[in-house]
Amino acid sequence: MNEQEKLDRARERVIETISQNMNLYGITPSIGRLYGLLYFKDHPMTLDEMKEELGMSKTSMSTSVRSLQEMKMVEKVWKKGSRKDQYQAEEDWHQTFVDLFTTKWRPSISINIIAIEKSIFEMERILEAKEVTEEIKAAASDDIKKLHNALQYYDWLNRLVDSFESGEIFDLVSK
Amino acid sequence: MNEQEKLDRARERVIETISQNMNLYGITPSIGRLYGLLYFKDHPMTLDEMKEELGMSKTSMSTSVRSLQEMKMVEKVWKKGSRKDQYQAEEDWHQTFVDLFTTKWRPSISINIIAIEKSIFEMERILEAKEVTEEIKAAASDDIKKLHNALQYYDWLNRLVDSFESGEIFDLVSK
DNA sequence: CAGTTCGTACAGTTTTTACTGTACGAACTA
DNA sequence: TAGTTCGTACAGTAAAAACTGTACGAACTG
Numbered sequence: 135m136n137e138q139e140k141l142d143r144a145r146e147r148v149i150e151t152i153s154q155n156m157n158l159y160g161i162t163p164s165i166g167r168l169y170g171l172l173y174f175k176d177h178p179m180t181l182d183e184m185k186e187e188l189g190m191s192k193t194s195m196s197t198s199v200r201s202l203q204e205m206k207m208v209e210k211v212w213k214k215g216s217r218k219d220q221y222q223a224e225e226d227w228h229q230t231f232v233d234l235f236t237t238k239w240r241p242s243i244s245i246n247i248i249a250i251e252k253s254i255f256e257m258e259r260i261l262e263a264k265e266v267t268e269e270i271k272a273a274a275s276d277d278i279k280k281l282h283n284a285l286q287y288y289d290w291l292n293r294l295v296d297s298f299e300s301g302e303i304f305d306l307v308s309k
Numbered sequence: 310m311n312e313q314e315k316l317d318r319a320r321e322r323v324i325e326t327i328s329q330n331m332n333l334y335g336i337t338p339s340i341g342r343l344y345g346l347l348y349f350k351d352h353p354m355t356l357d358e359m360k361e362e363l364g365m366s367k368t369s370m371s372t373s374v375r376s377l378q379e380m381k382m383v384e385k386v387w388k389k390g391s392r393k394d395q396y397q398a399e400e401d402w403h404q405t406f407v408d409l410f411t412t413k414w415r416p417s418i419s420i421n422i423i424a425i426e427k428s429i430f431e432m433e434r435i436l437e438a439k440e441v442t443e444e445i446k447a448a449a450s451d452d453i454k455k456l457h458n459a460l461q462y463y464d465w466l467n468r469l470v471d472s473f474e475s476g477e478i479f480d481l482v483s484k
Numbered sequence: 485c486a487g488t489t490c491g492t493a494c495a496g497t498t499t500t501t502a503c504t505g506t507a508c509g510a511a512c513t514a
Numbered sequence: 515t516a517g518t519t520c521g522t523a524c525a526g527t528a529a530a531a532a533c534t535g536t537a538c539g540a541a542c543t544g
């Protein structure tokens with residue numbers, strides 16, 4: 135094995151390992167591998183180049199790179215003389231982590247809160263109703279209490295995401 | 310629709326919504342639904358009861374509840390007079406979040422660090438080697454720099470997990 | 485304007501993951 | 515000790531996700 139091969143192999147080990155562990159971020163291995171490829175290239179790449187290096191379809195490259203863009207892990211850059219779109223990886227993983235956390239978590243926190251609030255409202259109507267047995271009211275009351283705890287948790291989570299987004303988290307845990 | 314049905318429906322909305330959004334925690338919807346069920350029951354449940362309520366196989370309940378246990382979201386409790394195992398949901402979601410984060414992230418951080426360190430070592434050997442072209446050395450040197458950045462990130466992530474585990478995070482973002 | 489090139493929607497296929505039913509060991513019961 | 519009950523391993527099946535190839539609109543080129 136020559137030195138170039140050794141270097142490639144060492145690089146690929148890291149790409150492979152990281153992409154395998156990216157499911158924690160909600161990222162599939164093949165998308166992770168693409169990110170790894172872009173991370174180690176010191177210049178932007180086109181869809182055709184990615185396709186070539188990973189041996190996958192251009193369609194996959196197109197959709198994968200788009201989802202990486204949505205997660206702000208990759209950005210499109212303009213390069214003179216090329217009609218093709220060029221993409222490069224975001225280099226600062228702290229920033230990537232924060233963005234990922236924010237873009238992924240924020241929407242689902244909102245969805246959960248809305249569902250919980252709606253259910254609390256309906257349960258409170260049950261408590262007010264006349265013809266309801268005490269047993270059902272007790273159950274409703276119990277559920278309402280649990281849902282308020284849940285709301286409190288989601289509020290906390292929202293504030294946690296705030297602290298990520300604002301960079302305040304780096305005061306507690308420095309880079 | 311009677312009041313009992315209204316209550317059930319309100320409760321199920323929350324369970325369904327939350328379980329759908331649990332993929333962020335790396336939890337499948339059906340496991341999330343099981344957790345939701347346990348969360349709203351104010352008493353521990355057996356595998357047979359879960360099977361009954363969710364209309365799924367006992368095998369699924371057994372494996373699902375085990376993964377919930379591993380994530381510390383559910384615990385087995387002893388109940389006198391019953392030979393069957395009884396399970397109940399962890400109620401404090403802040404704690405659940407912290408545990409989840411810790412148990413899921415810690416191992417994969419370690420794996421990534423090990424792979425990176427191994428590759429850095431190999432790349433440094435390339436730099437020291439005699440018969441290597443300057444071009445390859447430059448590439449190796451570049452990669453090493455990137456890997457050191459990665460290590461720095463994982464160190465940060467480890468300290469972030471520390472602050473979750475120790476509860477220090479709640480100083481920054483209060484409950 | 486006709487001819488290219490590029491990126492992506494969409495449908496179909498392959499691969500992966502989730503779920504079920506059978507079967508069996510362990511722990512209890514009489 | 516024989517008979518139950520309980521939980522789970524394992525193999526097979528059903529469902530879901532990832533990936534590809536075709537096809538086409540948009541943007542460029544001559």
